[in-house]
Amino acid sequence: MRTLPATTPRPAPASAQGTPPRAARSWKPRQTLPAYAMLAPSLLGFAVFLIAPILVVVALSFFDWNLLSDPEFVGLENYRALAEDERALQAIGNTFYYVLLNIPAQTVLALLLALALNAKIKARNAFRVIYVLPWMAMPVALGVIWRWVFDPAYGALNRFLGLFGVDGAAWLTDSAWAMPVIASVNVWQYTGYTMLFFLAGLQAIPAQLYEAADVDGASPVHRFFSITLPLLRPAMLFVLITSVIGSFQVFDTIHVMTAGGPAGSTATLNYQIYLESFTQRNAGYASMLAVILFAIIALITLAQAALFRKRTVYDFS
């Protein structure tokens, strides 16, 4: 009779599967060298086109440079000047305003669209394509067309409102309207794209969960908040991080629709960087603003990641 030796390792419990055994992490040149070799081209591109320019911009932020002659070291002068630069401070405020206008609207709309297009409706695929089309078009071309639409005297929107006796606003030259209008154009443009990630997330949710919820008699609202939303958390994290970063970096729509006006009311930090560097020839000062923008985005991204760290897992075993 054979008995199992007592030393036979037991299979690892399911809960511990996330931690690989020690041996798997040790150096295996035969596997890792080809991997690094294959990564090398993209690492090189990453270093040359991303890391190097970032380092140069950080360095330039300590210089005064007019693009035409040699930069001059000024230490922290650019950072000190920021405190008294009303335009730059206004731009930082504008940026947050824009992000707040943009992100909640875009995320909620994208989620609603994803839910609608996840249901079994007719011509579902056609709708999916239609909603993604604006994202595929060039932002500059769209900006120009929207500028015509919003033109107060000759634009389509005010002509249309005029049919109902409504006096449309001067959308792009009224400092109260300009930013919401630009945000709405961007929401329109990116909602379909964001929707794609929610759709993918929705399709990854196991149908058994909904079946079980039906058996338990859960209402649709209850199902949404207890199953759909928690299980969309990874998709939500990805969508929020990428769209928040994208919103902080908005440029093209603003450039063609308002050029930062009226009275600087649509000049976001990214736009201010462009103005300082290329119309005022203060490349060092603009680099400082770029470092500030980088810091803001990094902090907010870290905060988002921390907020979404908690994961919801339903165990089927």
Next chain:
Amino acid sequence: MNKTRSAALAALALALPATAACGGDDGGAVTLRYAFWDDNQRPALEAMIAAFNEDHPDIAVELEQNPWEDYWTGLDSRFAAEDAPDVFWNHVSRFPTYADNGVLLPLTDYIEEDGVDPSVYPASLYDSWRFEDDQYGLPKDWDSIALVYRVDALEAAGIDPATVGDLEWNPVDGGTYVEFLQKLTLDAAGNNALSPDFDPENVVQYGTAMSSNTGQTDWWNYAVQNGCALQTEPWGDYAIDAPECVEAIQFTADLYNRWGVAVPAESTNQPNGGVPGDYVVAGQAATALDGSWTLSFYRDGLEPGTWAVADNPSGPAGSGTVINGLSNAIYAGTEHPDEAWELVKFLGSEEAQAIATDMGSVWPGVSSLNQGFADYWAGQGIDVTGFQTAAEGTTIGYPLSMNDAAFGTAALDEFNQVWLGQKDAQAAAEAVVELANAE
């Protein structure tokens, strides 16, 4: 060159889209890049280059066009990347900073060696390209502003075109100029702005269209006609907060908001709005104060006989405008300075500029050709002497300053708000002066 600059250049070079490489140096065949901003002038440039190539078949010239709003930012970043075009249009507003920072090739020695005669150009035009004892360009053209109008609109309003040159304005009641513009401002029912039935919410034709990135085709004209010189002196501080300047700025705002005779600033404000010619050609405006360089735009957009040019209106200080000229300049870092000089020398010659004037492109830098330009337009049924009259009178030269970029940005930003009726002219002028004179 120090290390930081090299590093910065390397980064910028990566950030910028690669531009076309220069032609090979084998066997002397060379390609020059020639940058300009006004697409209206492309046919004349192409004709001049074709003539240049008859004598210089081994020097190819590639044209690079960027509209004014993007031209200077593009040029600056290519100076930074040391990849600027070999030859480019230069403007007096940018010239001082460029010359001071050494990005322009001094032409003094070339001019002496080749015996170029500066006296063929007006002295003021030639000297505006001199900086600290060196010459940095040969005059390409000169320009001024005059009143362009739709003959058909005037006839419909019962205005005799012969009277257009005698219009006068004042800041108090607007004068005959505003009355003229009111007669040309029509609502959908055909009532003009003087009629009690006029509906200002439903205007189909405005008296005038104003828009300018700089002020050159809008408020500068009224400023000069009101005795405002924009600066304390050439190279001096900006002084547009003086009473005579603020009055003119207010008058410009009045054309929009008090009299309602101008295409609304919501549509015309730069940098994204339309240019005056757009509205005149489309029939949405009856007149515009516009630059001599835009004549071919009107020619190509309107039937002969439906438009004409008259003298500017007169303000309290007289009639006048801001005159200006461009030059062809050479990038100091060019790999082909001798070939670039050959091109610039040719473009500055009577032979080349005659080609442009015979096409009605721009008023020439070479004085003897002015008549040729006027003759071309007379042949088109257009009397362009209004631009020559405008070059006299109370006219001043383009403001000269190292702070042009700061002034331009601040002025556009502030005055856009004034045109919209959102800001007081005095406060805006003071804000501009403070920003522009700060550096």
